[in-house]
Amino acid sequence: MDAPLQAWRRLNRWLLPWRCLLCGDAGADRLDLCAACAAELPRNTRCCARCALPLASPAALCGACQRRPPPWDAAWAPFRYGWPLDRLEARFKFGRDLAAGRALAELWRRLPSPAEQPALILPVPLHRARLRQRGYNQALELARPLGRSLGVRVRYGLLVRARATAAQSELDAAARRRNVRGAFAVRTGHALPSHVAVLDDVMTTGATLAECVRALKRAGAQRVDVWALARAPTPGRSG
Template structure:
């Protein structure tokens, strides 16, 4: 109750600024930047969320996904990983600006909520699990940015978040530092699911949350494990998508 009473007072006394354009704003991302960087229902590949030309309405998959379908079934993203969005992601991961995780979750929720919920592929998941960090990286960073995004997103969508279903079996190299050909080897067999948790995903729709999707290799490996343990469908909820692979 006190929080609800104090928040308007604090907003009137302390200036708030948009994290992108730095103009004064009541929200962490102002309305103009939301319009400029988070367009609703943009035409993307249903599987991997790469941007598609407007003429691809009849074929919702990109050429790569038509040639070889990933283990995941759907990817929903809030925006493209381009400047200045990339600076926001780096600020969350390496400058400990944890308040940005709430903003990322809000933008993801807006995209998910704008989808029609009358088809099987667009229904909400049964549960959400974040991409886990390796032990050494978690110790060094102090938090898992994917979990920080997943918690408010799950609360907004009314979907439970389980951080202990998908586990790392080993520490891996930073994917962004590797050539695309080396990324598959880097994350191969890097995830597992505790047998005691398998009943939670059997025949269920599982959503994986991550901050950035580049080639999709990490998400694909995670989806492969979830499907192996009986998941019926796997969706990716990702804040930012690179527009090159």
């Protein structure tokens, strides 16, 4: 980062100090969240080792993964989708509140990462019509700072959404799977490294991520991990 940009950011923060996006108090630890609100964000510390589903007690695998393992190889979702993270996420995803997205990305960037790092991070793509409507891809906005922090390259446009789909938040689990079936593809003529991660903002049933994983494995990836900022405690409860 060059000196003029650093100076501009220092001046900007002096004129516009950190302010909590949830309660309006002064921000703490160079975040637009106060210490109390940041402490309330629900961590996903007890979860399934394969799909990151929050569990009431420690267990290696949830019942669903024991019965039928998902197509990905590992999952990382450091937060649970619940109050007050769900409020910040909704503002970021649907309210065009990029400040909320920056706070969430910074929180994720500061957390311990998986020991085995992928060679590429691939954000879940939006269809071009949805991208025009929203103005940005929330998965990409989360992936960029995380990739810089981990030293892992982020590639957008390699994994593409081949067709428009209905909003997953309006569908039940079975309809979600049907909705995204065959919706993703890897651009032809691009070789994938053996280990990649596909990243989204929230993981609910895992249908979107699973379809991305299938497309990536068909294209030659040997190991595909799924990363999400937050995991819904019960399928069907998040966007």
